[in-house]
Amino acid sequence: xxxxxxxxxxxxxxxxxxxxxxxxxxxxxxxxxxxxxxxxxxxxxxxxxxxxxxxxxxxxxxxxxxxxxxxxxxxxxxxxxxxxxxxxxxxxxxxxxxxxxxxxxxxxxxxxxxxxxxxxxxxxxxxxxxxxxxxxxxxxxxxxxxxxxxxxxxxxxxxxxxxxxxxxxxxxxxxxxxxxxxxxxxxxxxxxxxxxxxxxxxxxxxxxxxxxxxxxxxxxxxxxxxxxxxxxxxxxxxxxxxxxxxxxxxxxxxxxxxxxxxxxxxxxxxxxxxxxxxxxxxxxxxxxxxxxxxxxxxxxxxxxxxxxxxxxxxxxxxxxxxxxxxxxxxxxxxxxxxxxxxxxxxxxxxxxxxxxxxxxxxxxxxxxxxxxxxxxxxxxxxxxxxxxxxxxxxxxxxxxxxxxxxxxxxxxxxxxxxxxxxxxxxxxxxxxxxxxxxxxxxxxxxxxxxxxxxxxxxxxxxxxxxxxxxxxxxxxxxxxxxxxxxxxxxxxxxxxxxxxxxxxxxxxxxxxxxxxxxxxxxxxxxxxxxxxxxxxxxxxxxxxxxxxxxxxxxxxxxxxxxxxxxxxxxxxxxxxxxxxxxxxxxxxxxxxxxxxxxxxxxxxxxxxxxxxxxxxxxxxxxxxxxxxxxxxxxxxxxxxxxxxxxxxxxxxxxxxxxx
Numbered sequence: 106x107x108x109x110x111x112x113x114x115x116x117x118x119x120x121x122x123x124x125x126x127x128x129x130x131x132x133x134x135x136x137x138x139x140x141x142x143x144x145x146x147x148x149x150x151x152x153x154x155x156x157x158x159x160x161x162x163x164x165x166x167x168x169x170x171x172x173x174x175x176x177x178x179x180x181x182x183x184x185x186x187x188x189x190x191x192x193x194x195x196x197x198x199x200x201x202x203x204x205x206x207x208x209x210x211x212x213x214x215x216x217x218x219x220x221x222x223x224x225x226x227x228x229x230x231x232x233x234x235x236x237x238x239x240x241x242x243x244x245x246x247x248x249x250x251x252x253x254x255x256x257x258x259x260x261x262x263x264x265x266x267x268x269x270x271x272x273x274x275x276x277x278x279x280x281x282x283x284x285x286x287x288x289x290x291x292x293x294x295x296x297x298x299x300x301x302x303x304x305x306x307x308x309x310x311x312x313x314x315x316x317x318x319x320x321x322x323x324x325x326x327x328x329x330x331x332x333x334x335x336x337x338x339x340x341x342x343x344x345x346x347x348x349x350x351x352x353x354x355x356x357x358x359x360x361x362x363x364x365x366x367x368x369x370x371x372x373x374x375x376x377x378x379x380x381x382x383x384x385x386x387x388x389x390x391x392x393x394x395x396x397x398x399x400x401x402x403x404x405x406x407x408x409x410x411x412x413x414x415x416x417x418x419x420x421x422x423x424x425x426x427x428x429x430x431x432x433x434x435x436x437x438x439x440x441x442x443x444x445x446x447x448x449x450x451x452x453x454x455x456x457x458x459x460x461x462x463x464x465x466x467x468x469x470x471x472x473x474x475x476x477x478x479x480x481x482x483x484x485x486x487x488x489x490x491x492x493x494x495x496x497x498x499x500x501x502x503x504x505x506x507x508x509x510x511x512x513x514x515x516x517x518x519x520x521x522x523x524x525x526x527x528x529x530x531x532x533x534x535x536x537x538x539x540x541x542x543x544x545x546x547x548x549x550x551x552x553x554x555x556x557x558x559x560x561x562x563x564x565x566x567x568x569x570x571x572x573x574x575x576x577x578x579x580x581x582x583x584x585x586x587x588x589x590x591x592x593x594x595x596x597x598x599x600x601x602x603x604x605x606x607x608x609x610x611x612x613x614x615x616x617x618x619x620x621x622x623x624x625x626x627x628x629x630x631x632x633x634x635x636x637x638x639x640x641x642x643x644x645x646x647x648x649x650x651x652x653x654x655x656x657x658x659x660x661x662x663x664x665x666x667x668x669x670x671x672x673x674x675x676x677x678x679x680x681x682x683x684x685x686x687x688x689x690x691x692x693x694x695x696x697x698x699x700x701x702x703x704x705x706x707x708x709x710x711x712x713x714x715x716x717x718x719x720x721x722x723x724x725x726x727x728x729x730x731x732x733x734x735x736x737x738x739x740x741x742x743x744x745x746x747x748x749x750x751x752x753x754x755x756x757x758x759x760x761x762x763x764x
Contacts, residue, residue, distance in 0.1 A: 166252040172245040172273070184242045187268075191250050198371060200472060201405055201434055203235040207252050210265035217474070217508040217530045218562065224255070224263035227270045228360065230411045230428035231261040233504055233532075234476045237407035237432070238270075240342040240364020244299045244313035246271045257540040257554025260426075260482040260500025274358065275309030275348040276301050291320040307351045314343040323372050326445035327395035328453055329464045334394060335401045335439035336372035341365050354417045363408035370401035370436050375443040384446050393445040398467040398515070399587065401439025407432050420491075424484040432476040440469045465649065466515050467587035467624070473509035473595050478502065495541035506530035508566075509595030511619075516583040516650065519574045521629070524619060524669045526595050527566030534560045563675045567601055571616055572667030573633060575642070576660040583650040584632060588624030597621055603671045612665040613637040619669075633665060 168191055180186040184203065185196040195206040202215035205223035212222035225232045227241055249269045256262035282300035287293065299313035321336035342364035349357040374394050409430035416423050442462050445451065454461035484498035508530060513522040540554035575582040598618050606615055613636040616629075623630050628650060631643045644657035 168250045168252075170248045170250075172247060175242075175245065175248065180242075184239050184270075187248060187250075193252065194250060200371060201236045201366075201403070201436065203238050205235075205265070205268060207250070207266040217506045217527060217564065222263070223265035223268060224259070224261055225268045225270070226259075227362075227409075228272060228358075228411060228413065229259075229269060229426060230409075230430075231259070231480055231502070232430060233261075233478050233502070234430075234432045234434075234474065234506075236434050236474065237364050237366050237405050240340055240366055240407060241270060241272075241344075241362060243297050243315040243342060244273050244311075244344065246273045256536075256556040256558075257538050258496065260480070260498060260536060260538070261502060261534070262536065262556065262558060272344065272346065272360070273299065273311065273313070275303075275311040275346050277303055277306055277309045277348065277350060279303065289319075291322065293319045295319075308347070308349045311346045311348075312344070313346075314341070316341040321369065321372060323374065323392050323394050325396050326393035327397065327442070327451050327462060327464065329397055332396040332400055332439075333369050334372070334396060335369050337369040339367040356413075356415045358413040359411075361408075361410040363406070365407075366403060366405040368403050370403040370439050372439075375441065378443040379446040382446055382449075389444060389446055391444055395442045395445055395449075395451055395462060396439060397442055397462060397464040398440045399437055399469045399589075402437045404436070405432075405434045420488055422486045422488075424482075424486060426480070426482040426484070428480045430476070430478050432474060434472065434474040436472040438470040438472075440466075465626075467513075467589075467591070468515045468517075469513055469587060471509070471511040471513065471593050471595075473507075475507040475596075476504060477506075478504040493541060493543045495539065497539040498537070500534070500536040500538065502532070502534040504532040506532075507596050509593065511593045511595075513587045513591075513593075515585060515587045517586070518581045518583050519572055519666065521571040521573065521584050521586050523570050524593075525566070525568040525672075526598065526601070526619075526669070527564050527568075527672070528596050528598075528601060529565040530563070532560075532562045534558060557679075559677070559679050561675075561677045563673075565601070565673045566671075567603065567669040568672040569669035570667045571619070571669070573616070573629075573665045575632060575644075575663055577644065577646075577651075577658070578656040578660075580651060580655040582632075582645070582652070582655055582659075585626050585628040585650060586624070588626035590622055591624035591627060592621040594619050594621040601671070603668070606668070609636055609665055610639055612668050615668050616665060636665070 170187065170190055174190075175187070178186075178190070185198060188194045188196045193208045195211075197204045197206075199213070199215055203225065204213055204215060205211055205221060205225065207223045210222055212219055214220075220233065221235055225235045225238060232238070249271065250266065251258075251269070252266040254262075254264055255267050259267060280301060280303055282298065284298040285296065287295040295315070295317040297313075297315040299311065302310045302312075304310060317338060317340045319338040321334040323334040323336050325332055325334050342362065344360065344362040347357075347359045349355075349359075374391055376389070376391065379389050407430070409428060411426070411428035414425045450458070450460050450462075452458050452461045453465075454463045479502070481501045482498060484496060487493070487495045506527070508525070508527045510525045511522055512524075514520060536556060536558040538554070538556040541552070543551045545551060573584060575584065600615070600618060603615065606612060613633040617634065617637055620629070626649070628645050628647070631645050633642060635641055635643050642659050642663050644659050646652040646655075646657050
């Protein structure tokens with residue numbers, strides 16, 4: 106096991122023993138045999154070039170961290186802590202997606218259109234949607250990080266580098282295993298085990314699993330005590346591996362794994378209110394958060410299978426790698442009114458307490474990602490001892506996704522949320538690559554490589570705003586949406602075709618089709634349900650939507666003013682030529698109705714597009730249309746109506762790979 110110690114420790118300390126030994130030799134020189142033994146260092150064996158080699162002989166920048174080191178340092182299933190051991194690596198968790206940056210290069214586009222700039226792998230198999238990687242981080246042999254472009258070495262091109270989680274393989278000879286239990290603060294309870302079963306000297310089976318439960322580092326400091334804070338973890342995973350090796354030539358490795366993450370979602374805290382109140386950081390406890398509205402919830406399942414088959418023909422080795430991965434990610438974001446500070450009024454808002462907290466605001470975000478990917482890779486590898494060592498391969502990747510996102514605004518006026526639902530997202534990549542190293546002499550080598558890639562992506566669905574204006578006598582009524590019991594329809598929408606939708610009835614019907622189940626206090630069905638059936642808008646006069654100061658009936662310009670528009674895009678790219686072709690289509694679905702002079706002036710000064718979209722959907726902690734609208738609409742202020750400008754288009758980034 107010492108041969109697989111951390112490369113970073115080896116690289117940074119290899120000079121120090123020599124210096125210490127030199128100083129010691131001046132005082133009391135040991136016998137020559139002992140001195141030779143003291144300076145012997147174990148080799149660090151890595152497979153960053155898809156073949157086993159001493160890290161010191163690798164002509165690049167790589168790092169290997171053993172499983173024993175990760176356990177000793179307490180990293181366990183928190184894969185992000187690896188970055189503390191790897192210079193130049195940064196990791197972040199963005200709504201369950203692991204974003205990896207190496208030397209400042211990576212990708213923060215974790216939507217259905219993005220690809221990791223630093224590609225994660227497990228046992229060499231590419232992981233296109235890096236959600237729930239912590240659930241794979243147990244019973245590992247080592248983690249290898251290769252820095253720099255990898256397109257000539259691996260099937261899936263990666264500009265920044267690669268991170269490869271290498272699990273422990275079944276042992277053909279030894280029966281054994283281990284079990285460990287953990288306990289700590291924040292109600293931390295965890296366990297991990299592995300069992301190795303040799304089967305006659307030519308095959309072996311290994312079973313491993315883990316479970317981890319941990320409370321949140323945040324505390325609910327508000328009056329809604331029934332809400333659990335974000336950050337509660339409930340994770341478990343399992344893996345079974347089978348190795349068949351009847352002789353020195355044939356090797357077959359089969360593996361299946363599954364990881365599941367639950368809890369209350371990913372934590373965060375807004376401190377702007379405390380800063381505006383005049384407090385300094387040392388006067389605040391950032392862990393005390395005032396939660397309101399919906400309970401945060403995370404439900405993520407990631408499972409897959411792979412097969413690695415290799416046969417050594419002598420001069421060359423033929424390898425075939427196949428893998429399948431399935432991701433099912435769903436989350437409801439926990440929402441808060443920021444952190445607590447001394448003297449803050451955290452009692453519920455009321456006529457007698459107008460400066461309190463509106464705990465009855467259910468504005469939040471709903472996320473859903475379904476991904477199914479298949480990968481095939483065929484490689485020919487030369488003998489490791491040859492003077493000219495080369496690798497050549499073919500790669501094919503296919504992925505199908507379904508993605509849903511709803512940034513919902515409760516108590517909104519003229520704006521109730523933003524929806525992106527893509528029921529049909531396809532990606533395909535095929536490549537041929539080769540890499541070679543030639544030893545000129547014992548100290549000089551020449552390396553080179555080539556790669557050609559063809560990629561294609563397409564997307565079909567809807568994207569845009571939910572908007573309805575309900576002007577009454579004395580002001581605009583709000584719309585309740587997202588209260589307990591609410592569920593978005595996403596893929597259960599009966600229709601994604603907005604062509605031919607022109608009437609108010611069509612628009613009302615299309616909005617309501619985006620709701621799978623209505624919340625107990627939602628008003629949208631009562632307000633526009635009759636319109637969908639060909640009738641009039643239903644005027645609801647309740648205090649929680651403005652009925653204490655606004656009266657029925659509706660004014661003549663009442664309307665469903667915006668629904669999500671159609672969104673489709675295609676992109677393809679080839680390398681090394683770099684030529685690309687793409688096409689996009691989009692449609693706005695706004696409605697122009699008679700308005701009062703006041704409403705006309707307000708609409709002219711504040712416009713919103715219904716089908717523009719940035720490549721990255723922002724998290725709740727970052728600025729986004731849904732976020733800003735949620736913060737204003739919940740307070741009862743006016744929110745811009747959708748514009749009636751010309752249709753906009755959806756543009757997506759394409760991926761170029763040139764080596």
